[in-house]
Amino acid sequence: MTLIDPLQTLKTALSHDKTVAILGCGSPLRGDDAVGVAVAQRLSEQLDKRDGYDKGDGYDKGDGPFCHTRPLCHTRPRYQAFIGDVAPENQTGAIKQFNPDVVLLIDALDMGLEPGELRVVSQDEVGGVSFSTHMLPLPLVMDYLRRETGCEVLLIGIQAASLDFLSEMTPAVAAATETLSTTLLDLLQT
Helix, strand or coil, X not given: CCEECHHHHHHHHCCCCCCEEEEEECCCCCHHHHHHHHHHHHHHHHHHHHHCCCXXXXXXXXXXXCECCCCCCCCCCCEEEEEEEXXXXXXXXXXXXXXXXXXXXXXXXXXXXXXXXXXXXXXXXXXXXXXXXXXXXXXXXXXXXXXXXXXXXXXXXXXCCCXXXXXXXXXXXXXXXXXXXXXXHHHHCC
């Protein structure tokens, strides 16, 4: 399996003011599997801050398995965060409507790395990694998004350590959540 260093790949994929959909996948009830959802939630919160919205605005904050939604604005946002939870395919309609140039799927994977390590995994190689708590396999979701939107689809995998039911995220994966969230915000705000 070829694991690709994420920073250079992300710099290239997110350059030139491309619009980006971030789809956080995983189960918040299974320890490290919550990493994709946690990153998408952090990015959603930053989108709110950037656009001046707060909890009193009366719109869905993206806390559930639904798309981060907000009142219509006159400018198209550069990125939009989607909470895929264990059924990321439920967000494909909203992602198609957003019509991004790039879709970043973020999920916990078993890639044989140290817990918390991040890699970009090609669609062809997703079958070689394991941990699937999703309703549909990620390669099917990736292929569907690519065919329906014509966009580039990347999977960012974070090496999980524990998927125990009702467990907390491990410190290494929690740190990776912060690192990836900060990195994506920096790249998307340039």
